[in-house]
Amino acid sequence: MLGRVAAGGVASASIAAGVATLSLRWPALSAAYLTGTGEIRTVALPGGIRIELDAETALDAHLNDGRQDVILHAGSVAVTVPANRVALTVVVGEARLVTETREPAEVVVRCRPRGGLSGWVGALDADLACLSGRVTVVPAPGVPPTRLMAGQEVGIGPDARGLHAIDVGATAAWRRGLLVFRDTPLSQVVDDLNRYRPGRIVVASSAAAARRVTGVFHLARPEEALGSIRTALALSEVRFGDRLVVLR
DSSP states (O other): OHHHHHHHHHHHHHHHHHHHHHHHHHHHHTOSEEOOTTOOEEEEEGGGEEEEEOSSOEEEEEESSSOEEEEEEEEEEEEEEOSSSOOOEEEETTEEEEEOTTOOEEEEEEEEEOSSHHHHTTOEEEEEEEEESEEEEEOSTTSOOEEEETTEEEEESTTOOOSEEOOTTTTTGGGGTEEEEEEEEHHHHHHHHHTTSSSEEEEOOHHHHTOEEEEEEETTOHHHHHHHHHHHTTOOEEEETTTEEEEO
């Protein structure tokens, strides 16, 4: 009897955890604009706003008299805002990126779940870049804002980089069908590849995850990119069927 009660308690806890996780992720699952694995999509919104969604991205938009914002729940977007309109706010987690009223701007925002328990309860890390124009980033309520000019980016999260310069041509290269990495940790490279390849690539050790990758790869050929990276870093791989690849 005790065994059955214990098993029932574990099952109930598992169900509760699953329901909690689903409720936390529901905004991404129910977003108005979604892309799947390997899918890139362009959306034209009222007022001349153009949004390009990277693979595995979820976005909501609220453009009316009371609100002028888009909310990024997962993935990456490139947002182009024309001149002669009110300011647009891009929301990602607690952070806000705000364009200038009546000034054109082009921005790229990328988000990912924060590491550890906070990521499971919905916390997001993000990179917010300004490709043209100028914008203001508020990392969290009560935190002083940061001004971004064209060619600048700021990170949000415990391990994020502060304000720094970027290569505008390489940022969001997925819009041109490319992935561009320059001294990028393998962990981030694998996260990107997983958005374009069915299944999952897993890095088996923190030492391997910290290895750096530099290269240009085609989104349409993720297996080719995986092979080139594995060879360049002298990694071994173990495959479990066609979907799961473990690098070490």
